[in-house]
Amino acid sequence: MALQGTIESFGISEIFQLIDHQGKSGTLQIHTSDGVARIRFLDGRLIEAWSDQRSPAELIGSRLVRAGLVTPVQLGHALEQQRHNLRRIGDILTRMGAVRISEFQALLAVQHRETVYKLLRLKRGRFEFVPEGVELEEGVSLPMDVGGVLMEGFRQIDEWPDLLKKIPSEKSVYARLEAEAVPAKLPALQAKVLGLVDGVRTVREVVDLTRAGDFGGWEALVGLFDRGLITPVGAVRRIKPEVRPVYGGRAGDWVVGTALVAAGVALVLLSSAARFDAFRALADGLEQVRGGVETVDARARTWANREPLRWPPLTR
Numbered sequence: 054m055a056l057q058g059t060i061e062s063f064g065i066s067e068i069f070q071l072i073d074h075q076g077k078s079g080t081l082q083i084h085t086s087d088g089v090a091r092i093r094f095l096d097g098r099l100i101e102a103w104s105d106q107r108s109p110a111e112l113i114g115s116r117l118v119r120a121g122l123v124t125p126v127q128l129g130h131a132l133e134q135q136r137h138n139l140r141r142i143g144d145i146l147t148r149m150g151a152v153r154i155s156e157f158q159a160l161l162a163v164q165h166r167e168t169v170y171k172l173l174r175l176k177r178g179r180f181e182f183v184p185e186g187v188e189l190e191e192g193v194s195l196p197m198d199v200g201g202v203l204m205e206g207f208r209q210i211d212e213w214p215d216l217l218k219k220i221p222s223e224k225s226v227y228a229r230l231e232a233e234a235v236p237a238k239l240p241a242l243q244a245k246v247l248g249l250v251d252g253v254r255t256v257r258e259v260v261d262l263t264r265a266g267d268f269g270g271w272e273a274l275v276g277l278f279d280r281g282l283i284t285p286v287g288a289v290r291r292i293k294p295e296v297r298p299v300y301g302g303r304a305g306d307w308v309v310g311t312a313l314v315a316a317g318v319a320l321v322l323l324s325s326a327a328r329f330d331a332f333r334a335l336a337d338g339l340e341q342v343r344g345g346v347e348t349v350d351a352r353a354r355t356w357a358n359r360e361p362l363r364w365p366p367l368t369r
Contacts (some may be wrong), residue, residue, distance in 0.1 A: 073199035228252030
């Protein structure tokens with residue numbers, strides 16, 4: 054008889070613990086508005102977990118490519134063979150010699166655990182556990198302890214928000230601070246991540262290459278950031294250049310004042326008729342001088358601040 058109910062009345066973790074405690078074998082199906090997820094158990098141990106609504110990026114083949122374990126060409130060749138012999142992609146790739154069995158098993162286990170971690174966040178849905186015989190495929194699945202998976206899942210739920218506060222985007226790029234000395238007892242995963250940070254790879258690319266899962270890679274990056282060993286690219290403080298006028302003081306006043314003194318001396322030496330003509334020419338000249346100074350000074354300010362500055366209109 055199948056065990057069934059709603060997640061609102063019987064949480065995911067309680068279902069897992071019940072299956073684990075009773076050593077059951079079978080398939081747990083979880084139905085939500087997003088689709089159906091399936092988890093297989095053998096004698097109470099978690100064998101595999103997957104969702105029917107997986108995106109292409111979540112498929113194990115894509116994960117192997119992003120982790121640097123196989124090339125796109127090798128994956129394409131394996132997929133072509135799969136169309137003819139219907140074997141699992143991991144079996145084909147290991148037979149081809151493209152990836153070691155241990156590497157494939159480790160990455161597949163990461164995929165199964167991350168599926169479970171996402172399911173632990175569910176608040177609504179229904180479940181059904183169907184007892185049935187389950188066979189362990191040699192060289193494919195690794196049995197996992199349910200208690201350990203649940204403990205790690207709850208830890209990640211608690212700590213993810215703090216990690217995302219420090220590194221909020223998977224599209225960010227970080228660079229290593231060469232001047233900083235690397236601690237002698239740096240954790241192994243942080244040491245691996247430090248070797249991957251190059252100022253070019255994004256957070257997503259670094260996390261994928263760690264092969265430790267999203268949380269593990271992200272946590273290692275945050276650890277390096279807290280130690281002051283890495284910094285976001287483009288985070289160098291840029292000091293805004295100080296705006297200096299072309300001339301000391303206010304350019305227009307200085308130039309116009311100098312011109313007036315010179316003009317006054319010249320007017321004294323001229324006759325009355327000549328003074329009138331010279332005065333008119335002086336007024337026109339001062340307008341041109343002021344306009345020219347405004348143009349030069351505004352250009353200097355524009356290049357410094359990258360925004361136009363306007364002088365107040367000249368009053369006569």
